[in-house]
Amino acid sequence: PSGMVPVVLEAEMLNVHHWKGPLGMALGSQLYADLSPSVWDRDGSPTAEAMDRLEQLIRKKMQRARRRTDQTARFAIAPSAAPTRPDARAPGRTSVPARR
Numbered sequence: 001p002s003g004m005v006p007v008v009l010e011a012e013m014l015n016v017h018h019w020k021g022p023l024g025m026a027l028g029s030q031l032y033a034d035l036s037p038s039v040w041d042r043d044g045s046p047t048a049e050a051m052d053r054l055e056q057l058i059r060k061k062m063q064r065a066r067r068r069t070d071q072t073a074r075f076a077i078a079p080s081a082a083p084t085r086p087d088a089r090a091p092g093r094t095s096v097p098a099r100r
Contacts, residue, residue, distance in 0.1 A: 003065055005057045006032035033057050
């Protein structure tokens with residue numbers, strides 16, 4: 001749900017307290033875009049302001065997802081070229097390349 005942008009298409013759903021069940025649980029705390037008839041032009045399509053708001057919400061979600069991906073990649077540990085293990089047979093040596 002963190003990557004989803006709720007889009008309200010019906011005026012009676014503008015109140016998030018009406019979002020029951022899985023809808024309310026998953027998206028009730030999310031910002032939503034209002035594309036209900038209350039923001040339509042005379043020709044029956046959403047206003048430019050409403051579409052701009054939707055675009056802003058989508059861009060914000062994408063930026064957050066990108067930051068999360070960047071943080072995850074930054075903390076990823078690259079595998080060692082030669083994994084080692086303790087070797088009890090060789091005194092003085094603390095590790096040897098692992099068997100493959």
